[in-house]
Amino acid sequence: MIPELGHYALILALGLALIQAVLPLAGSYTGNRAWMHTARPLAWGQFIFSAIAFALLLLAFLTDDFSVVYVASNSNTLMPTIYKVSAVWGAHEGSLLLWAAFLAGWGAAVASLSRNLPLPIVARVLAVMGMVGIGFLLFMLLTSNPFERIFPPPLEGRDLNPLLQDPGLAIHPPLLYMGYVGFSVAFAFAIAALLGGKLDAAWARWSRPWTTTAWIFLTLGIALGSWWAYYELGWGGWWFWDPVENASLMPWLAGTALMHSLAVTEKRGAFKSWTVLLAITAFSLSLLGTFLVRSGVLTSVHAFATDPARGTFILIFLCIVIGGSLALYAWRAPAVSGGGRFELLSRESFLLANNLLLTLLTALVLLGTLAPLIYEAMAWGKISVGFPWFNTMFVAVTPFLAFLMGIGPLTRWKQDEPMRLARELRLPFIVTGAASLLTVILMPLITLDWYLVPLGIGLAVWLLTSHLQAIRERLRHKSRPGAILTDLASNGRSFYGMILAHLGVAMFVVGITLVSNYGQEKDVRMSPGGVQEVAGYRFLFHGVTTQRGPNYMAARGHFQIFDGQRPIAELWPEKRSYFASQKPMTEASIDWGLTRDLYVSLGEPLEDGDWALRLYYKPYVRWIWLGALLMALGGLLAITDRRYRLARGLGRARTGVADNAAVARS
């Protein structure tokens, strides 16, 4: 009975989404306020029924209801409760349900945080979100119903894929989906603006916090996925340029460009149609990501067994969304374009360069990801694009991005004096040069790529010093100590958010540079009592014992690590075999530190208690994820900026549409 209720709730949500897509939109054109007013309750209704469906599927998992096919294939009575919860989104049907519920949730958030938006805009935004909702709900109901029953029900479930039985992966998909789906709000705002033919600074101000929020989720989701791949897959890598990873990177790059372009649109009224195009692109790339993951057209480590009907459906959906919004764009964009002028040397120019480079990176990832499909379609053979290509492309483009990123924040809007800017940049430039030179001397790399480490370190120092200079410049006229705190408390949050996020990039660059160039990896055969040395650390192997986990048996290795004579860590890597699926699963063991990780992963047992295993030394690898975390924190700080706050008090006292509608903190 309960699964049928869930199914029914989904159908109701679809019904409400259908009305939400039509009625408020019609109202916004005919001026029928009653119709427009239905948008908010409908968005809430869609959310409530999607949430009910999700809760009922969760209940089916918690009560081990194996009469539901999805539960039977992804759960097991022995599984710990936390993984029964995360198993809800562990496979296709459930992750779609989560997706649809999040989408409706974003809709409900817009509905409740938009009290100060003009009614026609709310109506249009929510109608567009209703349309997207229809697509996903229909997809679920037609091709992937999570509540499908099986008779007779099996006595025991098939267990969740062991790779997914991990705390990191329990929260990685929800964060990622929140990000993907969050771009639907920016998309809806863009489409609403095109429909209304009005796109001004106020519009950008409404869109900004939503876009940044989605971007924060996506950043955290990608970072968590990378971290999970690092410790769970047992290869010690943190990014594989796998199609599915690329699918999450593309909306991130486009979304990053969008955030910067929105800044220009808000402050200077420029880049309007470009901003709209980016909003459409970011969301379309999110949908493309879904298509790539769910259709199985590409070989990927993430690929799951797939059903062609699903791929076809998403492809059609994708064509409607992209085709429809681009057609609308072509028709209406001339009406919304135009805006502030600026000189060649101005912050606008640097943000334009930022957008061009980020778009270029997005296009490169898209090219590399789709090249196998293009080759196959043209009958040029079946190919795969190796990660050296992606690395080469990013190493070639990102230094420019980082270099300009250091100058942009110091540049003035509209027009700047070359001499003034040069004075500002003199000190950062000198420090950067010195740091790079020092790197060449102190950290030699005897390979063809000797320039990579000085380049990476130099760029990080450049970002750090130029942003410190930007803070100094901002506080120049406030000599009191603690000026930075008063500034933070008043209206400087989006500025400091930007600084924090950019310093996150610097940290990220340091991590990538050092781990890529100084990391060490060793595949070895070890006997109990044997010692191996990696990067000056001695790994002593004590042998392997057998241990029982809740739903698996594990061979558990014991290692002691010495730095010189001093023992510094004990590691317990495991090789598990899960009862239900009989799948083997490697659990690496890591001694982590801010400056280096030591990593052991068990391979296969050989004769006489020997094991084939992998030892890694990963310097500064944590900085990669810490950098991403810093970026997300920067975004968080930026959206708490005053001007986005719900217009209470101050905001309401001022006049004008823009302030009146300063909304939406989420």
Add this chain to the structure above:
Amino acid sequence: MKAREKRLVFVAVGIMGVGVAAWLAVGALRSNISYYFSPTQVMANEAPAQALYRLGGLVVKNSLARQPDGLTVVFDVTDNAQTVKVSYTGILPDLFGEGQGVVTKGRMGPGGVFVAEEVLAKHDESYMPPEVADSLQTAHAQGVTAMAQAAAAGADGAAPPAGPASPANPERQPTAPPATTDPTPAPAQPGPVAPGGRA
């Protein structure tokens, strides 16, 4: 220069930059791709002798043998028509198994043994890489055709082909990869310059 002209120059420079970048990117792509071949194609010498490529199929049951060093394994990969021996030094992915689909990446070594540098892992054991599924189907279709021809040629007592003929798979023979003189760059070797993105 007027503002409008300035902007035009700006846009033109931008477009040129993007154009040059695209040209370089596509050029680099051509030397960084690896083609896929089935065992049948490899045995028919359709695969390049020197370059890096991917070989996929099913791991033949009971063919997995470990070399004395404990780290090198040798196994047979088949598309049910032809079989190629593959050797790999390193740790196999968790979901590697006999009788299951696999995609390996490497070069043909001496003695007709394919030396893999990489063995692809999968998240899901019921998943079949699309290339492998395709080559199995092609090999099956060819086998059926061959048997039918043999039967038609009057080989008496030839049993009718067992199983339904798989849907005629358009013979998608990959064009021979460009026989370049410069060898395809090898994937980054483990070592000081390890794989992984660099900024």
